[in-house]
Amino acid sequence: MNYLKISLGIFTLLAASRFIPHPPNFTSLLALSFYVPVFFGIKFLPALVIGFILTDIHIGLHGTIFFTWGSVIMIGLISKFFSDTMFKRISGALLGACIFFLITNFGVWTSGYYGYSINGLILCFYLALPFFAYSLISTFVFSGIFETIYKFKSNIKNKFLNLNFNK
Numbered sequence: 001m002n003y004l005k006i007s008l009g010i011f012t013l014l015a016a017s018r019f020i021p022h023p024p025n026f027t028s029l030l031a032l033s034f035y036v037p038v039f040f041g042i043k044f045l046p047a048l049v050i051g052f053i054l055t056d057i058h059i060g061l062h063g064t065i066f067f068t069w070g071s072v073i074m075i076g077l078i079s080k081f082f083s084d085t086m087f088k089r090i091s092g093a094l095l096g097a098c099i100f101f102l103i104t105n106f107g108v109w110t111s112g113y114y115g116y117s118i119n120g121l122i123l124c125f126y127l128a129l130p131f132f133a134y135s136l137i138s139t140f141v142f143s144g145i146f147e148t149i150y151k152f153k154s155n156i157k158n159k160f161l162n163l164n165f166n167k
Contacts, residue, residue: 006040007047014051017142018059025134030100031142033075034093038083039150045076067107071100086151090143097139101132 010032017028029052036044052072056065075096082092105128106121114120 003043003047006044007051010036010044010047011051011054014048015055018055023134025131026138028138028142029072030075030097030135030139031093031146033072033100034079034082034096034139035089035143035146037076037079038089038092039146042076042080045073048076049073063111064104064107067104068100071103074103075099086147090140090147093139093143094136097132097135101128101135 013028014032032048036048049069049072052069056068078096078099079092082088082095105125108114108128109121109124114124
């Protein structure tokens with residue numbers, strides 16, 4: 001039952017950030033892709049991906065969807081290497097945004113829209129830079145929000161434990 005509650009919470013956060021009007025690529029998706037496995041465990045990665053799939057069905061499917069879903073999975077899998085400190089977590093989340101940028105834009109290039117040449121590949125990545133900026137900013141903002149909530153929850157938990165032991 002706890003798995004279901006947390007999964008519904010993940011879906012709600014993901015859906016809200018994707019459906020509420022926002023600048024392009026300014027969502028909690030990349031931060032969630034990183035922080036869900038860090039805070040709740042890798043077992044919640046499928047819940048995140050299913051939420052991503054369901055929101056994509058509503059928003060609209062596209063030819064590079066497996067690149068986007070794959071990058072979300074990869075971000076979740078690397079998160080365990082960056083979970084020790086707040087600095088490492090935020091750095092890992094920002095690295096996740098870079099991974100998402102590289103994988104998804106490579107997927108766009110493979111569609112042939114920019115031509116199958118090195119110039120087409122460079123143009124594809126160059127034109128995606130404004131979207132990458134939004135991704136980095138949103139990942140940093142949502143990471144800050146998640147870190148603040150985590151710190152606040154840890155402080156309350158520690159105060160509660162100290163109260164019980166001091167009596």
